[in-house]
Amino acid sequence: AQSVTQLDSQVPVFEEAPVELRCNYSSSVSVYLFWYVQYPNQGLQLLLKYLSGSTLVKGINGFEAEFNKSQTSFHLRKPSVHISDTAEYFCAVSEKGTYKYIFGTGTRLKVLA
Amino acid sequence: GAGVSQSPSNKVTEKGKDVELRCDPISGHTALYWYRQRLGQGLEFLIYFQGNSAPDKSGLPSDRFSAERTGESVSTLTIQRTQQEDSAVYLCASSLAVIAGQNTEAFFGQGTRLTVV
Numbered sequence: 510a511q512s513v514t515q516l517d518s519q520v521p522v523f524e525e526a527p528v529e530l531r532c533n534y535s536s537s538v539s540v541y542l543f544w545y546v547q548y549p550n551q552g553l554q555l556l557l558k559y560l561s562g563s564t565l566v567k568g569i570n571g572f573e574a575e576f577n578k579s580q581t582s583f584h585l586r587k588p589s590v591h592i593s594d595t596a597e598y599f600c601a602v603s604e605k606g607t608y609k610y611i612f613g614t615g616t617r618l619k620v621l622a
Numbered sequence: 623g624a625g626v627s628q629s630p631s632n633k634v635t636e637k638g639k640d641v642e643l644r645c646d647p648i649s650g651h652t653a654l655y656w657y658r659q660r661l662g663q664g665l666e667f668l669i670y671f672q673g674n675s676a677p678d679k680s681g682l683p684s685d686r687f688s689a690e691r692t693g694e695s696v697s698t699l700t701i702q703r704t705q706q707e708d709s710a711v712y713l714c715a716s717s718l719a720v721i722a723g724q725n726t727e728a729f730f731g732q733g734t735r736l737t738v739v
Contacts, residue, residue: 614664
């Protein structure tokens with residue numbers, strides 16, 4: 510069965526510093542991968558997705574993620590964070606041809622001034 | 623509408639009462655999902671609707687939970703005889719149908735925060 514692990518429940522980082530939020534998944538078949546962001550008191554918004562092709566995916570707000578099949582990872586990165594990036598970030602996986610999205614437990618990114 | 627709309631945004635109910643949560647998906651989206659998000663936890667899959675196919679109810683935690691959807695329109699999630707453990711944010715999402723194995727992203731509503739007192 511597919512599953513998603515986000516090892517870091519909270520990540521504090523200073524403004525303008527780089528950040529990496531880790532995501533690992535397990536699945537026996539091909540998968541699609543997603544990162545969603547949830548700002549305080551708001552719904553989830555898609556940051557980026559990997560469906561096929563280039564393993565380096567660029568998303569909104571300067572975020573990017575790299576699909577590493579051998580390590581079954583899809584880590585999210587940003588070279589320089591802003592205060593406004595403070596939010597909860599969820600990694601999700603969906604097996605090819607299925608409809609169910611399995612979400613990780615989320616990583617709370619707190620950007621400090 | 624422009625996005626997924628959920629109502630009410632907040633609901634406080636007494637233990638033992640029934641509640642009904644509503645979701646309006648994006649027009650044209652045939653797939654609709656309900657997820658539950660407990661405080662400090664990830665999203666828990668509840669139920670999935672795809673067009674006129676039988677829904678996948680495998681995530682519903684108990685027979686107190688039920689959901690309906692007519693065609694490709696509004697869905698309602700009903701929780702009967704609410705318990706304090708039902709307190710959570712209930713999120714609805716919609717997406718285009720999975721075609722030839724090509725998934726698309728799910729678009730989420732802002733959720734209904736349910737508090738059972």
